[in-house]
Amino acid sequence: MSEFPYERLRRFPDVEAPELQAHDATDLLLVERCLAHVADHDLTGSDIAVIGDGYGAITLALVDAGLRGIRLHQDLATGRRALVRNAEELGMLRTLDADGASAGVGPGLTASSAGDGAPFVPHELDAALLTGVRLVLLQLPKALAELAEIADAVARWAADDVVLIAGGRVKHMTLAQNEILARSFARVQPQRAERKSRLIVAEDPRDVPEAPPFPVRETHPEFGVTLAAHGGAFAGARIDVGTRVLLDVLTDRRSQLLMDGPGDAREGADSADCGRSDGQICGVVNEIVIDLGCGTGVLAAVYALTHPDARVIATDRSAAAVASARATMAANGVADRVQVTHDDAGSDLPDASADVVLLNPPFHLGTSVHTAAATRLFDAAARLLRSGGELWTVYNSSLAYKGELTRRVGRTEQVHRTPKFTVTRSIRSER
Template sequence: MEILSVPQGQFQLSRFPRRKQEKLRAWDAADEYLLQQVADEHLLNDDCRILVLNDQFGSLAVALNQYAPTVISDSWLAHAGIQANLNDNNIPTDQINLLDSLSAPEDQFDLVLIKVPKSLAMLEDQLHRLRPHLKDSTRVIAGGMVKGIHTSTLKFFEKLIGETHTSLARKKARLIFPQVNCTITPAASPYPSSYILENSAHRIYNHAGVFSRDSLDIGTRFFLSHLPTDDRYQQIVDLGCGNGVVGLIAAERNPEAELTFVDESFMAVASAKLNFETAFSDTRTAHFSTTDCLQGVPRNSADLVLNNPPFHQQTAVGTHIANQMFREARTVLRDGGELWVIGNRHLGYHITLKKLFGNCETVASNKKFVILRTRK
C-alpha cells in the first residue's frame, strides 16, 4: 500500500486484485496532474456535481470523495478496487455513486474528469454518452500518459465536445481541455457495432470496449473450428467471454447444454447476452455474470470451461490473470470436467496446466496458436 499525496489530502491506495509484493502503483502521473489542476483552478465546492470516467483503482474517487462524485467504469475489477480503497481510507462506499459504462447517470455535471481509455472506440462511445450530461458551463478535463494521447484522441474531443487544447507534459502525463459546445450535433454513436460471423448466419454485436470488436480474432477463429461436441457437456462456461462467440458456437454444437458467460467487462457481458439472445431468443438457458475470473460460479458445477485468456489487466501485461483463471476453472469443474484453453504458443500455458491438473494434451496447433485440453 502506498500513499497518494495530492492537494485534496493524503490517501492510502493499492491496486486490485491485491497481490503480495505488488511492484506497481495504484495511480499514475495523469491522476496527480488532474487532481492538481482542479485545485489550481479552484473547481471544487460543496455544490459541484462531479463525474469521473475510467478511474483505475480509485485515486480520483477517493481524493474527491467529499464531493460525492459519480464514477463510471466498464471494469468490474476497477469497481472492486475503488471500493476496497474507499474502505482502506475509512470512507463509506455509498459516498460515491459507482456506475457501469452502460448506465446513464441522472445528473448534469459541473466538472467532468476523464482518464483517457486505451481504446479509441471506448473514448468515442463515452463522449457520445456524456453529451446529454453537459451544459455550456461544464468544465471537462481529460488526462492520460503522453504515449496514449494521439491526434486521433484529440479529434474525438473536438468532434464530440468542442474546441480542444492540451497542457504541457508533466512527468510524461498530459491534460486535455475541451470547451463544451452544446450546439454541436454529432451523428449517432456507431456502437454497438456488428459483423456477420464467418461460416454462420450470426450477427455479432459488440459494445465499444469489447475485445476484437470489428472482426473475429484469429486466435478465436482457430478455437471455434475445434470446439468439442459431447453429451457429457451439460454445463459449459465461456470464461473471459468478450462478445460471447465462443460460448455461442459451443451452445450450437451442444444443443442440450446450459451456458454461463463470464467477463470482468460490463460491456463484454452485455454484448454476449445480446448475441446469445439474438441467436436463440428464449429457446436456450444461459447465465451472464460480470465478475473477476470465476468468482461466484458454484464449485464442482461445470463439465466444460472454454477460455481464451487475456494477457493484460489495463496497462499491466503478464500471465497472472490466465493463471488465476486456470486455478479457478479447476475449482468450478466437476471431477472429469475439462478446461480447454487457446493461447499463443510462446506463452507456455501447458506447463502451468500440467502442474495444476497433472495432465494436459494438445488438441490442435498452428504456427501461432495452440489449443490445450486438461481434465480434472
C-alpha cells in the first residue's frame, strides 16, 4: 500500500489559510491504529464508523487502504462538501464495482443514494450510523456535551464488543473527556502521546438510559421561548451573551427592526405599512427573514413568535445545530412556519431573497481564532439581502467589524454597545 497523499487534501469550501490544515497528526494516528485493529479482528469497512472527520483525512485514507462501505458522520456541511471534493480529486468516487457499474457518487451523497459499492456512506448521528458497528474512530470534539452525546450513541447502538478509539491534540485534551467516556464505557484507557496527539481507547459499553439524553431543553421566560440543544450546539440550551444582547435590542425596539421612530420605514418599503398597532415589523408584509448561523434557533424562534406574518428561515452549517433548531421550533409551536436548513452560509438560498438577516457570527474555526469565519457570513448576508434589506449583527466589541460590514454589505450604524458586545444595523447597498 502506497503512502496516502494527505498533503493533497483541501478544506475548500471551508476557510483556507496557511495556518489552517486539512489534516493533523491525530488523523494519522487514528488511521494507523484502525488498520492494525482491522488486521487483528478481521473487520470490513461496514464494521467501522468514523465520526468527526474534518475534511476526509481519516475516511479517505482508509478507503485508500482498501476498505469499503465505511460509515461516516460529519457535523459541518463544509466538511461534508470538502470530503466529497477531496474524494473526487483522488479518484475515489469514479471507481467501478465488480459488475462494471459505477460506484461513484457526487456532492449530494446520502446514505440512501450511496449504494452497496460506495467507498463511504454518510449518516447523521443515529442508529443507522452505529448499529452493528465494531470499531468507531472519533476526532474528539471541543464540547464535552457533544462527546457525551456521541459516547451515549455508540454505547446505545453499536455492537456489544465495539471499541471506540478517540483522538485529539494533547494541548486540547482534558481529564474531563476521560470522565465523560467512562460514563458510557467500563474501560477507558488513555494511550501514550505521539506527535503531540493522544488516543483514548474505550471498551465494554455500559447500559444506557431508555431515552437518549439529548436534546436537552430549557425555557427562557424573559423571551417567551424554549430552547432545545443537542450536544454539539453552541451554548447548549442557554442563550449566549451575544445573542441575548441582540435579543434585548430587538425587544427594546418592539421587535420592529426599525430606525428610531415609528415613522421610519425600512429603506424601499411602503410607508403606508408602517406603525402597525399589532407590533409587526414596519414596511414589509410577509417579509422573509433569515437567521444565518442559527445555532439552536433562538433568534428564528423569537422572531417567528413575535412576527407571525413573517416567513423565517434558520440555517447553519452544523448538523447538531440544525437538529437543535428543528427541535426548538417544535417546542415553540412554530415548526410549520420556520424552515431549518443544513447549509454552508446559506449557499442553497437564492440571491436577493431576504428582507432581514439576523447574525451572531462565530470568531473561531474549530480551535483556531480566525475572523474569516465572520467575513464569509457577511458576504453571504450581502448576497442574500435585497437592496435596502437589513442585516442585524452582534459581535465582540474588540473585533470592530463596523468598517468591514460597511464595505461588504452597505451603510452600517452602531445601534448598541456594551463593554463586550456591539450590535449594528447594515443596509444592503443598491445592487
